[in-house]
Amino acid sequence: MRFPLLFAFLTLLYTACSSDAGEGPPAYADQTTPAIQLNQVGFYPDQPIRFTCADTQAVSPGAVATSVFYVTDAKGDSTVYEGTLSDSVNWQDLAGVTARTGTVDPLPVGEYRIYVPEVGYSYPFRVQDSVLRDVFVGSMRGLYYQRAGAELPEVHAGKWARAAGHLDTTVYYHPSSGRSEGTLSSPGGWYDAGDYNKYIVNGAFPVGQYLALYEDVGDPAADGALNIPESGNGKSDYLDELKYELDWMLTMQDEDGGLYHKLTTLAFDGMVMPEAGSGRRYVVGKSITATLNFAAATAQASRVYRDYDADYADRLLAASRRAWSWAGNNPDAFFRNPADVSTGQYGDNNSDDEQAWAAAELFATTGEQEFYNDLQEHPPRVRFGAGVGWTSYMANMAAFTLLRFPDRVPREMYDHLEGLVVTLADSLVQRTESNAYFQPITEFGWGSNSDVMNAAMVMAAAHLRRPRREYIDAIGHSMNYILGHNPNAVCYLTGFGERHPMFIHHRPSASDGIDEPVPGLLSGGPNAAQQDRPETTYKPNAAPMQSWADQTPSYASNEICLNWNAPFSYVSGFMEYVAAQTGN
Structure with missing residues (x-):
């Protein structure tokens, strides 16, 4: 895709939410309005439909507002439901709109639209069993499209087929790595985001979230489900895809057990296809945060892969132990970019959360007292806030893991952690x-969409221990937000919904000559800081939830990233599991 787009659809929002109702829905005439905002993918048969009729102008006191709405079939030929909108709510400060909300009782399987008189028809949505299956599979296939060092043939990649780039069989040691001679072979792995670099901190953390789904619900993508090169090998496609990243991570461990922080060029590549990237690539630095994240993910993977390949599981656990030992001997090895390196830093001045996660995974896997003792001295700090992704969410991951093993974790610690998770989930x-x-x-910063999904993961963890319908409803609302029930009226996952990002900050999508972006990638979402204002045109005076621009230069709001896709895959996979358990 080569053409910029100014994301200014909000100027098209109808102000007719303050008009009188008509005589019912007219024939659908192939025109939809972003003023009616809802999940564009769909709902389960037992799930109420919530939507918003939005106006960018405040409704004046005493204005007469339409109160009726209709649900029609997708063609507008028949009305299946008539309802009443709420009173106007002022969401100007946070969302930039005055809104009226509507709720529809669960509908039979089918395809529908919402019609509001003098506002128009909504984008279509489905009601069906397994309604999130396609977006789950799509988000997992998004990882396949991010494979480094691999050709993506048409049989697996469709029209997004491409040549291999960044083979990484001859990677140089940056002086910060502690080595000055020789080269390293470090092929494979996933590109981290819209760039072509690979990072241990933000590779191991998402792997842990993916493995969590496998441990919580079983195999969510069996052999053949993902149409990847490994399909048909008789093993889980889900684990096959994660192994592509794990194999690369293992190459990044130095002989002393420590992990190189990242594998990158000195500066970001331009907007070119992978095979056109020509900068020399280096392993840069060695850090305690990368090493502990690696120790956690590989210890967890050693459990999950035990039946898949016992020898591989042994290798993972041995690597985890070496990493744990190195971290204990290097407590102050925090990473900062060297002066000549400007790629992603993933820096952190505190490793308590990473240490808790590593200790939890090693204890859950081995049951050894050393790791439990460490957990007693440094217990997981269960908490949630905006921007709690790769810097601190690992503490929650530690708690989630320990709660999976009630027979191994002593009752006092188990009860304490369960109470923390449930209390946090209830607040969400x-x-x-x-x-x-x-x-x-309510805070929208870098990667805010991942914050929404990480919050949903907390509620899922609580539901697994103390099932409540309120948790599932709130998780559903969170997914609705991502899939279109937001003031930008956008399904933030590329390739899904009637209106999705077209100009993501993603080098292959920007340079492959294909109109549509690579599918299955989650846009970062609204970012009130708008750090990319010099390159991006935002709506003037945009409210925090409107601070998103469908423009390729918008790295602050419209980039994609592994740790944004991972919680989305978890939540969509978890919802599919719950639906299957309840017959939906």
Whole structure:
């Protein structure tokens, strides 16, 4: 895709939410409005449909507002439901709109639209069993499209087929690595984001979230489900795809057990295809945060892969132990970019959360007292806030893991952690009911969409221990927000929904000459800081939830990243599991 797009659809929002109702829905005439905002992918048969009729102008006191709405079939030929909109709610400060909300009782399987008189028809949505299956599979296939060092043939990649780039069989040691001679062979792995670099911190953390789904619900993508090169080998496609990243991670461990922080060029490549990248690539630095994240993910993987390949599981656990030992001997090895390196830093001045996660995974895998003792001295700090991704969410991951093993974890610690997770989840449920668009966050920074999904993961963890319908409803609201129930009226996952990002900050999508972006990649989402303002045109005076631009230069709001896709895959996979358990 080569053409810029100014994301200015909000100027098209109808102000007719303050008009009188008509005589019912007219024939659908192939025109939809972003003023009616809802999940564009769909709902389960037992799930109420919530939507918003949005106006960018405040409704004046005493204005007469339409109160009726209709649900029609997708063609607008028949009306299946008639309902009443709420009173107007002022969401200007956070969302930039004055809104009226509507709720529809669960509908039979089918395809529908919402019609509001003098506003128009909504984008279509489905009601069906397994309604999130396609977006789950799509998000997992997004990882396949991110494979480094691999040709993507048409049989697996469709029209996004491409040549291999960045083979990484001859990688140089940056002086910060502690080595000055020789080269390293470090092929494979996933590109981290919209660039062509690979990072241990933000590779191991997402791998842990993917493995968590496997441990919580079983295999969510059996052999043949993902149409990847390994399909047909008699083993889980899900584990096959994760192994592509794990294999690369193992190459990044130095002989002393420490992990090189990242494998990158000195500066970001331009907007070119992978095979056109020509910069020399280096392993840069060695850090305690990368090493502990690696120790955690490989210890967890050693459990999951035990039946897949016992020898491989042994190798993973041995690597985890070496990493744990190195971290204990290098407690102050924090990473900062060297002066001549400007690629992603993933820096952190505190490793407590990473240490708790590593200790939890090693204890869950081995049951050894050393790791439990460490957990007693440094217990997981269960908490949630905006921007708690790769710097601190690992503490929650530690708690989630320990709660999977009630027979191994001593009762006092187990009860304490369960109480923390449930209390946090309950607070997130309350937020969804009081926030604009029923999302669980009110601060919108870098990767805010991942914050929404990480919050949903907390609620999922609570539901697995103390099942409550309120958790599932709040998780559903969070997914609705991502899939279109937001003030930008966008399904933030590329390739899905009627209106999705077309100009993501992603080098292959920007340079492959194909109109549509690579599918299955989650846009970062609204970012009130708008750090890319010099390159990006945002709506003037955009509210925090409107601070998103469908423009290729927008690395602050429209880039993609592994640790944004991972919680989305977890939540969509988890919802599919719950639906299957309840017959949906």
